[in-house]
Amino acid sequence: NAGVTQTPKFRVLKTGQSMTLLCAQDMNHEYMYWYRQDPGMGLRLIHYSVGEGTTAKGEVPDGYNVSRLKKQNFLLGLESAAPSQTSVYFCASSYSLGQDISYEQYFGPGTRLTVT
Amino acid sequence: AQSVAQPEDQVNVAEGNPLTVKCTYSVSGNPYLFWYVQYPNRGLQFLLKYITGDNLVKGSYGFEAEFNKSQTSFHLKKPSALVSDSALYFCAVRDGGVSGGYNKLIFGAGTRLAVHP
Numbered sequence: 001n002a003g004v005t006q007t008p009k010f011r012v013l014k015t016g017q018s019m020t021l022l023c024a025q026d027m028n029h030e031y032m033y034w035y036r037q038d039p040g041m042g043l044r045l046i047h048y049s050v051g052e053g054t055t056a057k058g059e060v061p062d063g064y065n066v067s068r069l070k071k072q073n074f075l076l077g078l079e080s081a082a083p084s085q086t087s088v089y090f091c092a093s094s095y096s097l098g099q100d101i102s103y104e105q106y107f108g109p110g111t112r113l114t115v116t
Numbered sequence: 117a118q119s120v121a122q123p124e125d126q127v128n129v130a131e132g133n134p135l136t137v138k139c140t141y142s143v144s145g146n147p148y149l150f151w152y153v154q155y156p157n158r159g160l161q162f163l164l165k166y167i168t169g170d171n172l173v174k175g176s177y178g179f180e181a182e183f184n185k186s187q188t189s190f191h192l193k194k195p196s197a198l199v200s201d202s203a204l205y206f207c208a209v210r211d212g213g214v215s216g217g218y219n220k221l222i223f224g225a226g227t228r229l230a231v232h233p
Contacts, residue, residue, distance in 0.1 A: 004159075031219055040125075042206060042223035043160075050218050058220070090159055094219045103148055103167065103210060103219055107159035 001026050004108035006091050012114045013081045021076040021111050023091030030096035032074040033058070033105065034066060036087040043090065049074055050096070081115045088112050118143045120209050122224035129197045129231050137192040137227045139207030148210035149190040150221065151181055155203045163205075166190060177201070197231045204228050 004025045013019055023032065030051050035043040045058030049068040063085060065077045074093075078085060092105040119142045129135045141147055148167050152160040164175025171183045181192045192205060204226050211220040 033220070040225055042225045043221075044223075045220060048218065048220060092160075097219075101167075104150060104162045104165055105219060105221060106162070107152075109159045110157075 003027065004091055004093055004106050006089075006108040006111050008111060009109070010112050012116065013078075014116055015082060017081050018077070018079050019081065019113075020078075021089055021091075021113075023074045023076070023093075023108055024072055025074075025091075025093040025106070026072060027093065027095075027106065028071070029093035029106070030071070030098075031094045032068065033092045033094075034064070034074065034076045035090045035092065036060065036085075037090060037110075038087050046076065046089075081113075083115045086113060086115045118209055118211050118222050120207050120222055120224040122205075122207055122227045124227050125225075126228045126230060129229070131199050131231055131233050132196050135194050135197040135201070135229065135231070137205050137207075137229060139190045139192065139224060141188050141190060141207075141209045143209055147183075147188075147190075149181075149183065150208040150210075151175065151179070151190075151192050152206045152208065153177075153203050154206065154226075160206065163192070197229075199231045199233055202229055202231045 007022045033048040034046040044060045047066040049055045052071045055066045067075045089111045091108040094105045121140045150165045151163040166183045174180045207224040208221040
């Protein structure tokens with residue numbers, strides 16, 4: 001199993017450009033999450049999904065949109081990138097309580113995004 | 117509101133010495149607590165968790181953590197540090213909240229562990 005994969009690994013955008021980050025998992029997890037990691041702030045939840053076709057806002061959702069059209073994929077979009085969105089983005093997934101009660105999340109390798 | 121604090125930005129330890137990385141939490145209800153490790157340019161790896169049961173939890177790579185309800189702490193420990201343990205360590209608590217949790221996690225700011233030869 002590949003686990004959780006993310007593409008791309010690195011990206012440089014200019015202010016105002018748009019892009020989509022792709023997260024894929026092959027563990028049949030119901031729940032998926034997008035975080036951003038900034039120095040000294042830990043990981044902060046952007047959006048999450050509790051199943052195919054459902055998404056919800058996390059702690060820092062402004063400026064981002066998400067979609068979960070397929071159970072295994074969770075897309076994070078930036079419609080008009082800003083320098084404040086320079087960060088490392090991590091995707092994670094976990095079983096639902098109905099699938100398993102392990103509770104922990106499994107993380108992808110991250111995408112380093114720079115907005116100039 | 118649920119929160120996690122890691123009071124130390126960095127912990128320095130000599131190889132072979134015991135190490136402790138501190139974590140305190142604030143939750144309503146029973147805490148579900150986790151430790152993750154992040155090596156340079158990598159994602160987070162799960163180390164261990166406390167859900168219920170014994171207060172001393174054993175995890176990967178020889179790490180363990182002690183849950184202390186009265187002190188609302190969940191400190192990460194290892195009896196003998198290795199240089200290869202040098203990494204960024206995150207404590208996290210499950211966000212129960214009104215949504216029922218959905219296994220959302222609230223992370224501390226992280227503690228950088230440096231193990232010197």
